[in-house]
Amino acid sequence: MTLTAVKSKENNQAGQTENVLVYNTKDLNLWYGDHHALKNINLEINEREVTAIIGPSGCGKSTYIKTLNRMIDLVPGVKTNGSIEYRERDIFNKDFLVEELRTRVGMVFQKPNPFPKSIYENIAFGLKIHGIKNKQIINETVEKSLRGAALWEEVKDRIHEPAYGLSGGQQQRLCIARCLALEPDVILMDEPTSALDPVSTLKIEELIQELKQRYSIIIVTHNMQQAARISDRTAFFLNGEVVEYDVTDTIFNSPADSRTDDYISGRFG
Ligand SMILES: Nc1ncnc2c1ncn2[C@@H]1O[C@H](COP(=O)(O)OP(=O)(O)OP(=O)(O)O)[C@@H](O)[C@H]1O
Numbered sequence: 001m002t003l004t005a006v007k008s009k010e011n012n013q014a015g016q017t018e019n020v021l022v023y024n025t026k027d028l029n030l031w032y033g034d035h036h037a038l039k040n041i042n043l044e045i046n047e048r049e050v051t052a053i054i055g056p057s058g059c060g061k062s063t064y065i066k067t068l069n070r071m072i073d074l075v076p077g078v079k080t081n082g083s084i085e086y087r088e089r090d091i092f093n094k095d096f097l098v099e100e101l102r103t104r105v106g107m108v109f110q111k112p113n114p115f116p117k118s119i120y121e122n123i124a125f126g127l128k129i130h131g132i133k134n135k136q137i138i139n140e141t142v143e144k145s146l147r148g149a150a151l152w153e154e155v156k157d158r159i160h161e162p163a164y165g166l167s168g169g170q171q172q173r174l175c176i177a178r179c180l181a182l183e184p185d186v187i188l189m190d191e192p193t194s195a196l197d198p199v200s201t202l203k204i205e206e207l208i209q210e211l212k213q214r215y216s217i218i219i220v221t222h223n224m225q226q227a228a229r230i231s232d233r234t235a236f237f238l239n240g241e242v243v244e245y246d247v248t249d250t251i252f253n254s255p256a257d258s259r260t261d262d263y264i265s266g267r268f269g
Contacts, residue, residue, distance in 0.1 A: 022047040022186055022216040023068060027082035030063060032075065037063050039240045041082070045233075047185075047216045050208060052227035052248065054220075055237035056269030061220040064237070065188045068218065069105040070098050087185075103130070106179035110191040112171035114163035114178075119146075119155050122163050122174055123181045130182065141181050149177035150207050169200025176207065187211065189219040193226065205230050224264055228252045236260045 023045040030038035038060050045051050053061045066072045068084065070091060083090045091101055114122050123142045132138060142159070146152040151173040155166070163174055172192060179187055189208075193201040208217055208230050221227050227234050228248060235245040236255075244251060244260045255261045263269050 019046040019049075021045065021085075022087065023218075024085040024088075025082070026085070028067070028084060029081050030060075030067060030072070031079045032063075033077045037240050038067070038080075041242055043235055043242060043245060045216065045218060048212055048214070049232040050212050050217045050219060050230050052219050052221055052231035052234045053237060054222075054224065054227050054234055054263070055243075056263065057222075059237040060240040061237055062190055065107075065190055065218055065220055068186075068188055069102050069107055071102075071107070073098065103182055104184055105186040105188060106182060106184035107188045107190070108172070108175050108179060108192045111195050112168055112175050114166075114171050114174050117163060118160045119163050119166070119174060120159040123178050126178055126182055145177040145181040146174075148180045148211075149173045150203065150210070151177055167200065169196050169203060172196060172200070172204060173207065176204075176211075180211075184215065186216045186218065189217065191220055191222060194222065201226075224252075224266075236263060238263070 021044050023043070025041050025043040025045075028038055028041040029036065041064065053064060055061055063072065067080070068086075068091075072078055072080075080092065083092060085091070086101065086105070089096055115125060117125060120142055123145050124138050127138050127141055132141075143152060143156075146155060146159075151170060154170060158165075163171060166174060172195075176187070193204050196204065205226065208219070211217060212232075219227075219231065231248045233246065234248045234251040236243045236251060236257075236259075238259055244255055244257045246256070251260060252264055255264065
């Protein structure tokens with residue numbers, strides 16, 4: 001039984017609700033050509049939690065989250081074995097259409113990447129691609145998504161202006177709104193605040209706390225304080241392996257492995 005499963009069981013005995021898994025990664029290995037970038041990864045990720053992935057540069061954090069929505073398929077020469085179950089279905093199974101997976105699992109990148117269109121069109125565009133044509137539904141979804149990303153009040157009077165006119169932090173919240181419009185189940189975030197100033201970072205962190213009421217969030221971050229502040233569980237990656245995975249408080253206050261302790265204390269990385 002894995003650590004997370006043990007904890008779920010303990011919670012259950014204490015009369016709390018059992019955790020539901022959104023992802024279950026089993027013995028995952030990944031190679032870029034000959035380079036073994038992910039080694040025997042086993043991770044159970046709970047729904048409606050924030051799961052942080054931390055570790056030094058090059059340890060495989062981005063590779064792992066890009067595998068969760070099969071964006072890794074776009075890299076030539078990648079090989080994998082093992083499995084990743086999303087809601088108990090193997091994402092590598094040929095019956096699981098990648099388009100379906102990416103609709104269920106949204107992604108926000110390090111650098112805000114709005115389309116060169118208006119604020120409104122940034123959200124409406126994705127809806128139209130998904131076949132939604134009704135103007136009223138589109139208008140309502142645009143507003144709902146911008147509200148969900150805590151951006152509506154700031155942009156409601158200029159939603160037909162170019163998205164590039166927004167600040168970096170606003171652009172990142174627009175990218176989150178664009179993701180929310182498609183009603184995802186999971187949101188993957190790859191260092192979403194690393195290009196932002198402290199005030200914009202705080203806004204995104206507050207937003208993540210709100211979003212976890214409805215979505216499961218998996219976030220890669222180099223910022224230890226951020227992982228400690230916003231995540232429920234943290235996985236520490238090193239050289240393509242998961243060294244330790246536990247509730248965030250334990251990782252930061254009493255890690256089991258001395259390498260985790262060294263990393264979070266800033267002794268390397
Ligand atoms: N497209 C690629 N082709 C070949 N090797 C790659 C590719 N992408 C990543 N790698 C290698 O795989 C390893 C893991 O990279 P990855 O980007 O996942 O690390 P990371 O932990 O996210 O790093 P960082 O914190 O610097 O973003 C590194 O050794 C990297 O050089």
